[in-house]
Amino acid sequence: MELQKAFAEINLSALSHNLEVVRRKTGDNNILAVVKADAYGHGAVEISKHLIKKGISKLGVAFTEEAIELRESGITTPILIFFDRDNIDACFTYNLTPVVFDFSAAKKFSAEACRRKRKIAIHIKVDTGMGRLGFDAGKARTEIPEIAALENIEPEGLMSHFSEADLHDKDFAIRQIKAFVSLAKDLKQKKIHFKYLHMANSAAVLSLPDAHFNMVRPGIMLYGCGFPGVKGLKPVLSLKSKIIYLKKAPPGAPISYGRTFITERKSTIATVPVGYADGYSRKLSNCGEALINGKRAPVAGRVCMDTIMLDVTDIPDVNYKSEVVLIGKQGKESITAGDIADKIGTIPYEVLTSVGQRIKRIYK
């Protein structure tokens, strides 16, 4: 069946390029690729398989269900689960590595490991300033040795997460690194060794070499989104569509819900099958743009659930075969997830992870 709607083109060579950027920054460090939230909207299974082929060491997801999807697709690479505490059984059944952020979960993993007469590797999360999850960096000096002493628990990794490594002012991030290093040193003195120490998200990969340790956890940069001043990453996802209806409208014609756009001149209006249900935010009403024939076409009126209307009056030769680019490049023009994020007051992470389930991902 011909594609009727919008679709996402996923450029795997851009993904490889971005992984090389991580490597250039971190040497032959271990790379844990963050593929949670369906690989930031890019499709976790395909993205993970590609990154594994390119030599990453581990994968990271938020929830156990996400890890199970990867296992069921045949992926055997170690997978860390960042934000779950209850799916103890699944971690054993699917050979997953839990991130442990409190003592009661650690005890449950130990009890189940003993029952199954096997060990389980865990990564222990310490809160150095993010304030989200983990052992308080101070109390961790007594609590982590207690975890390490639990039967059949193998404390493989010690990790923490930055709250603002992306800021120009690195003071707080440096404080977080110092707290982490000091804890790791104290634990080493207590004979608790971790095979992996890791803290670095993309921002820290790019700008905080002291946080690279022997493993890094990039997410957004793999998908080609940088931070102010960062060049050299290639966007992986393009969101494209086509025109399903093209009409001439006289001056004074209302377009879309609420008549917030009224044509001021004889206009050509194109209806495109993508809407807020596909992650094309309603906040782009009357301010979004798409690329057609290498030119920018403004969104006319409100974004609907399944469609938008574009004012293509100033673009010559628009027809039903014209490609519509909502995110991506066309000719000399481009619209990035970051551009959209800036327009609607959010971050590229949200723009990318919002690309809906109806949107078919096509891998190139």
Ligand SMILES: Cc1ncc(COP(=O)(O)O)c(C=O)c1O
């Ligand atoms: C625990 C953890 N590590 C690493 C990352 C990757 O962060 P980024 O996408 O900013 O590289 C995330 C993402 O939010 C995370 O939650």
